[in-house]
Amino acid sequence: MKTTPTEQALRLGSKVVYQIYIKSFQDTTGNGMGDLRGITTRLDYLADLGVDYLWITPFFPSPQNDNGYDVSDYCAIEPIYGTMEDFDELSREARARGIGLMLDMVFNHTSTEHEWFKKALSGDPKYLAYYKFVDAEPGATPANPGKPPTNWESKFGGNAWEYVPSLNKWYLHLFDVTQADLNWDNPEVRKELSEVLRFWRGKGVNAFRFDVVNLISKPAVLEDDYEGDGRRFYSDGPHIHEYLQELVRLGDIDGLMTVGEMSSTSLESCIGYSNPANHELSMVFNFHHLKVDYPGGEKWALAEPDIVGLRNLFGTWQERMTAGGGWNALFWSNHDQPRPNSRFCDTDHYWYESSTMLGLCTHLMRGTPYIYQGEELGQTITDYTSIDQYRDVESLNYYRILQERGYTPEEAFAIVHARSRDDGRTPMAWDASEHAGFTHGTPWLRLVGNYPTINAAAEMEDPHSVRSFFKRLIGIRKAEEVIQRGDVRFLDVPSDKVIAYERTLGDTRVVVQCNFSGDEQPALATEGSEVLVSNYEDESAGVLRPWEGTARIWR
Ligand code: NOJ
DSSP: OOOOHHHHHHHHHTOOEEEEOGGGTOOSSSSSSOOHHHHHHTHHHHHHHTOSEEEEOOOSSOOOTTTTSSOSOTTSOOGGGOOHHHHHHHHHHHHHTTOEEEEEEOOSEEETTSHHHHHHHTTOHHHHTTBOEEEOOTTOBTTBOOSOSOOOBOTTSSBSEEEETTTTEEEEOSSOTTEEEBOTTSHHHHHHHHHHHHHHHHTTOOEEEETTGGGSOOOSSOOOOSSSSSHHHHTTOTTHHHHHHHHHHHHTOTTSEEEEEOSSOOHHHHHHHHOGGGOSOSEEEOOGGGGTTSGGGOTTSOOOOOHHHHHHHHHHHHHHHHHTTOOBEEOSOOTTSOOHHHHHSOTTTOHHHHHHHHHHHHHTSSSEEEEETTGGGTOOOOOOOSGGGOOOHHHHHHHHHHHHTTOOHHHHHHHHHHHOGGGGTSOOOOOSSGGGGSOSSOOSSOOOTTTTTSSHHHHHHOTTSHHHHHHHHHHHHHHOHHHHHOEEEEOOOSOTTEEEEEEEETTEEEEEEEEOSSSOEEOOOOTTOEEEEESSSSOOTTEEOTTOEEEEEEO
16 A cells, blocks of 8 residues: 555644653552553543653563563563553553553563573573574683674673673673663564564554664674774664564554654665655654764763754754655653753753743654653753662663763763763652652652642643643644644754744745744744744744744744
């Protein structure tokens, strides 16, 4: 079946996805961690916001070394998150409200606690072939295993290979040592994973997110990387399109809402992944725009965001994905990113303007917007003062690695404080009561101290709150075809702190202008238009005020 660009845009461009980081959303048992029933109890809140799908981060059995991204069984429920009956109830109740569930499939790797890996460790050749095992160098012994097969680095720090003395082999782990990369070149692995999709399909699941899925196809020849950390060899790897097409076919998910998380990807590859003619995925996440404050590409160092770079990245991806028939997931936030209002703007002085301008900036682009829990409330990064308050494996590793690189503990802490994934993982702030209504036990991760004012209950009451603004943005997308499927073009502006673009459909034109600074900036002329949405109540011709975001429409 052939999908036209208009059908693609109408189907995907009218939808909004809400991401739930289950561990931090709503606890109903008192164990300090969110659970499936907690999500069910909050469905009315989500329906009121107006979202179409809930992407729920992994709730499958897992030792939780990477908070569920280390899966030990793809077709069951982790007891801390509830039971299969809880899942079925959530699924039923969500459907009754017109909300779909998007499950998070972590198919690049399994936990080393997965049955497959345990059988591999016992020497079973069938399961050794499920993973990327490589023999140790000739003459290697457990006492002296020699060099790992390549110098590739794990994304969580250190070498990406682990030696197994009992096998005298190394296995690849692009993430934590307890997350072993699967061998997608083995057709049996691909079949097993497609059966996982069929299992959840059978339970009525109608959307999937695929974790770091552009890393699944590794090169046939393993070589050292003398220019980088190895990623250029395995990102968008040699058989990636073939494997995705097969997964979609065998898993019977063509036409469902799907999104792939693409790590260090290219635009051309993303057109390939999301152009409907290829029958791969509906859309893609790329992260280039979230590296504009990484000096020299280094995440674990601090710099001011490069707004001109940000504008160019948005412009290139928006315009070229459209031209190539691809589709973008639109987002600032997820469970791996520090909260963007604190990171890119000024929440001390302009908290409301910062949080809403960012929302406006991406929600009116061409693509499908994603809201990460608490983003619609303007939740901020942490106010932590000590490394003991962090839980994330990557943050704890880098606190150590930064000191090994010569930073003082204070300097290392300042970097981790700004960059930690825990900055976005703090519990959802539901109300001003103890632990923000998240749990009646002890929260697994400390709440941010501002929850007595920044919380859902307070913001639901207030028509001028950040949440009310996000609800309005969702309403605008539902109401305006120009936002769902209009063309997009980035505009030249007389300021390097402003990002502006237009959306057009027939005679309708929308111009969006966002001021990424705390100073007034010149605005584009907009005679003959009316305000579609703005985070300032009154109009001010010719200038954009601090962190102002305004969209105007000509009909
Ligand atoms: C991306 C996920 O979003 C992240 O949280 C996880 O640590 C890695 N993939 C590994 O699964």
